[in-house]
Amino acid sequence: MxxxxxxxxxxxxxxxxxxxxxxxxxxxxxKTFTDDLDIDSLSMMTIVTVAEDRFSVTxxxxxxKNLTTVGDAVAFILGAQA
Amino acid sequence: MSARPDVVITGxxxxxxxxxxxxxxxxxxxxxxxxxxxxxxxxxxxYGLPVTFAATIxxxxxxxxxxxxxxxxxxxxQYALVATREAxxxxxxxxxxxxxLGAVVSSGIGGIWTTLDAWDTLREKGARRVLPMTVPMLxxxxxxxxxxxxxxxxxxxxxxxxxxxxxxxxxxxxxxMIRSGRADVVVAGGTEATIxxxxxxxxxxxxxxxxxxxDPQGASxxxxxxxxxxxxxxxxxIVVLESAEHAAARGARVYARxxxxxxxxxxxHITSPEPSGDGQIRxxxxxxxxxxxxxxxxxxxxxxxxxxxxxxLIEARSIQAALRGDADHVRLSATKSMTGHLxxxxxxxxxxxxxxAVHHRLAPPTINVATPDPELALDLVRDxxxxxxDGPVAALNNSFGFGGHNxxxxxxxx
Numbered sequence: 001m002x003x004x005x006x007x008x009x010x011x012x013x014x015x016x017x018x019x020x021x022x023x024x025x026x027x028x029x030x031k032t033f034t035d036d037l038d039i040d041s042l043s044m045m046t047i048v049t050v051a052e053d054r055f056s057v058t059x060x061x062x063x064x065k066n067l068t069t070v071g072d073a074v075a076f077i078l079g080a081q082a
Numbered sequence: 083m084s085a086r087p088d089v090v091i092t093g094x095x096x097x098x099x100x101x102x103x104x105x106x107x108x109x110x111x112x113x114x115x116x117x118x119x120x121x122x123x124x125x126x127x128x129y130g131l132p133v134t135f136a137a138t139i140x141x142x143x144x145x146x147x148x149x150x151x152x153x154x155x156x157x158x159x160q161y162a163l164v165a166t167r168e169a170x171x172x173x174x175x176x177x178x179x180x181x182x183l184g185a186v187v188s189s190g191i192g193g194i195w196t197t198l199d200a201w202d203t204l205r206e207k208g209a210r211r212v213l214p215m216t217v218p219m220l221x222x223x224x225x226x227x228x229x230x231x232x233x234x235x236x237x238x239x240x241x242x243x244x245x246x247x248x249x250x251x252x253x254x255x256x257x258x259m260i261r262s263g264r265a266d267v268v269v270a271g272g273t274e275a276t277i278x279x280x281x282x283x284x285x286x287x288x289x290x291x292x293x294x295x296x297d298p299q300g301a302s303x304x305x306x307x308x309x310x311x312x313x314x315x316x317x318x319x320i321v322v323l324e325s326a327e328h329a330a331a332r333g334a335r336v337y338a339r340x341x342x343x344x345x346x347x348x349x350x351h352i353t354s355p356e357p358s359g360d361g362q363i364r365x366x367x368x369x370x371x372x373x374x375x376x377x378x379x380x381x382x383x384x385x386x387x388x389x390x391x392x393x394x395l396i397e398a399r400s401i402q403a404a405l406r407g408d409a410d411h412v413r414l415s416a417t418k419s420m421t422g423h424l425x426x427x428x429x430x431x432x433x434x435x436x437x438x439a440v441h442h443r444l445a446p447p448t449i450n451v452a453t454p455d456p457e458l459a460l461d462l463v464r465d466x467x468x469x470x471x472d473g474p475v476a477a478l479n480n481s482f483g484f485g486g487h488n489x490x491x492x493x494x495x496x
Contacts, residue, residue, distance in 0.1 A: 021150040045214040053211055 002081045003055055008074045015050050016070070019043050029071030037070075057081055089257045089340040090329050090496065093173025093322030094434050095165035095271075099315050099421050102141025103168050107431075108438050110420070111446045112467050116299035117421055118313050125279045132286045135298035136277045137315035137422025154215055155228055156193035157275035161318035161427070162225035166232060166269055173322040176267060176332055184237035184268035185230040186256040187320065188248035190426030190483065191276050193220035198280055225273050225318075237265040243426075245483030246386070248272050249319060250429025250491055254343035256323050266328040271430035273318035285314060288353065290390060302423075303450035304387035304394050304416035305458050312388040315422025319430030321437070338437045341476065341494045342373025348486030355393055359400030361488045366404035366478060369490035375476040377408045379494075382445045382470055382477040383460075384432045387416035388423050397480060398458050404490075413445040413468050414460045420449055429481035433491055436477040440495040443470040 003011070013027035022037055033039040039047070048059050051073070057080040059067075067073045096103060099117025100110035110117075117137040126134045143160035144152055152160060166187075196219040203211050218224060223241035230239035238259065242251045249272020256270030285291050292311040294301035302313040321340075329336055346364040350356040370377065383401055387394050394416075402409050417435050424431055439445050445463045454462060475495045482488050 018149050018153055021148050042214050042218075049211060049213055053207070058210070 005074060005078055008055060008077050009070070011054055012051060012070060012073060015047055015054065019047055027070055029069065029074060031070050032068055033070070051077065055081065086261050088326035089260050089323050090326045090336045091321050091338050091340055091437050092324045092329050092334045092336055093169040094337065094437065095167065095169030095172060095320040096318060096431055096434055097139060097141060097143065097161050097164045098317040098424070098431060099137035099140055104172070104434060111417060111435065112444065114447045114449045114465055115420055116302070116449060117315065118298040118301055120298060121277060129279045129283060131279060131282055132293060133282055133291045134295045135301070135313070136282070137313050138277055139317050154219070156196040156219045156224055158189045158193055158273045159219070159225040159228045161275060161316070162187050162273040162320065163228055163232060165271065165273070165318040165320040166229045169269065169320040169322050170233065174334060176334065178267045180234045180236040182237055182266040183233060183235040184256065184259050184265040185226050185233065185235040185239045186242065186252040186259070186268060186270040187226035187229050188241050188243060188252040188272045188426050189222050189225055189274055190243065190245045190248045191274060191281065192222035193224055194276050194281055195278055196220040198278060229269060233269060235269065244487035244489070245485055246423065246425050246428055247481040247483035247487040247489040248426035248429065249431070250433060250479060250481035250489040251345070251487070253321060253323070253340065253430060253433055254345065254489060254491060257340045257343055260323060260325050267322065267324045269320060269322055271318060271320035272426040272428070274425040274427040275316050276425060277314055277316050282314060292389065300450050302389045302419045304385065304389045304419050304448060305398070305455050305462055306451045307453045307455050309389045309391060309394065311390055312418065313422040315424040316427070317424050317431065318427050319434045321430065321433060336496050337441045339494045339496055340491065341375060342369040342492030344369030344372060344490040346488045348488065350486055353484050355396050355482060356486065357396060359396050359403065361486060362397060362400035362480065362482060363403045365488035365490040366400065366480065369478065369492045370404065373476065373492035373494065375492055375494060377405050379474050379476045380405060380478055381411055381475045382413050382415065382436065382439050384436050384477065384479045385414055385416045386480040386482045388418055395455060395457055397482070398460055402459060409460055412461060413463045413470065415445050415463045416448040417446055429479065429489060432479050432481070433493065436479045436493045439470060440475045440477050440493055443472070443475065445470055
């Protein structure tokens with residue numbers, strides 16, 4: 001069963017919040033992982049690993065550097081479900 | 083060359099089977115409380131564990147740490163961080179030049195929960211699901227790394243490993259950092275989190291655990307004739323060590339002096355203590371010599387005494403030998419009767435008990451000794467605390483580890 005865009009955003013927000021302590025409601029699509037959410041590469045890879053498991057997708061390492069914002073990650077996961 | 087700096091203890095922190103901090107742990111110890119309780123019955127059913135109880139931590143670190151902190155740390159590091167925050171606040175959160183601030187925090191086993199969780203994940207879901215934080219969480223220096231990050235300690239961060247002597251060895255090494263001039267303040271201690279089915283099965287396989295499943299709280303009984311092994315415990319103890327000069331300059335409250343450190347190795351057997359106690363005696367003798375304390379002033383010993391048939395008596399004889407037969411005035415306590423055996427955390431927690439004993443002039447009790455071993459010739463403090471005298475008082479803390487590691491620390495009143 002595919003997840004909706006909203007389900008992916010709220011699920012990703014939970015993952016980011018648990019990893020960083022940033023409140024769920026602050027994890028918005030326009031936020032950048034590095035500058036806005038202060039996520040380092042180790043935390044980013046943790047988020048990717050947990051998100052892959054949660055949404056049953058693969059996010060290749062080469063793709064991670066293109067995921068600048070939360071919205072980028074939501075869009076990638078949405079597309080990768082197909 | 084200037085005189086060697088005196089080392090004093092200005093902060094205490096702990097999370098233990100008796101309480102989530104030092105005051106609650108000390109109160110429970112003085113009241114003669116056991117921290118042993120049955121663990122998850124599902125573990126027993128699923129794995130056929132021969133032991134069904136342990137001295138589990140009284141307050142989950144999840145009650146005081148944030149979700150990200152819990153996710154990024156093995157339980158052994160979580161316990162260390164909880165205890166560090168208490169110890170640092172207790173010391174008055176001193177202002178210290180970061181390059182003069184050190185951290186020495188040991189674990190005897192390391193991040194075993196993280197190791198085994200990652201292995202489960204690998205087998206069930208494959209390599210891609212193993213979390214990137216796995217290595218920094220399982221490495222045995224992880225607790226001290228997180229402590230040094232917490233405090234910005236940059237003089238050095240060390241994790242000495244010597245099984246059940248690790249926590250005491252950490253405190254000894256921390257004292258040496260101050261004495262040698264590397265640091266003015268060092269946060270030191272030990273931590274352990276091994277109450278997981280695999281280590282329980284492994285310790286049980288080595289026939290070192292008590293099998294008194296029908297009476298968990300009565301199972302740890304050092305020096306009792308019916309002792310049958312130790313009770314696995316968990317938790318952390320952390321002390322703030324400081325040069326006396328640094329402590330005086332900031333007007334710090336001083337609990338006690340860390341006066342002597344003695345180390346030796348048995349070089350005899352991988353798990354059994356050497357029967358003559360030669361290594362233990364050398365460690366205690368070295369600690370006493372290092373402290374320049376006279377045997378007459380040693381009024382209290384917190385024994386390693388894990389409640390094993392062989393180990394308890396070898397240690398008791400070693401204590402008498404190290405005190406050169408002048409032990410009639412010594413109050414002996416075996417606090418593992420209450421806390422269980424915290425392994426790498428034990429030496430640190432028992433150092434804290436020694437510090438509080440000389441500070442409050444009160445030796446904590448040993449519980450569960452219905453019939454003392456007739457070969458025990460020392461004055462064992464049983465069931466209720468006993469007063470220590472006025473005037474200069476020294477306490478000796480022993481810690482011995484699998485592998486033949488012997489560490490003795492001497493703490494004195496101020």
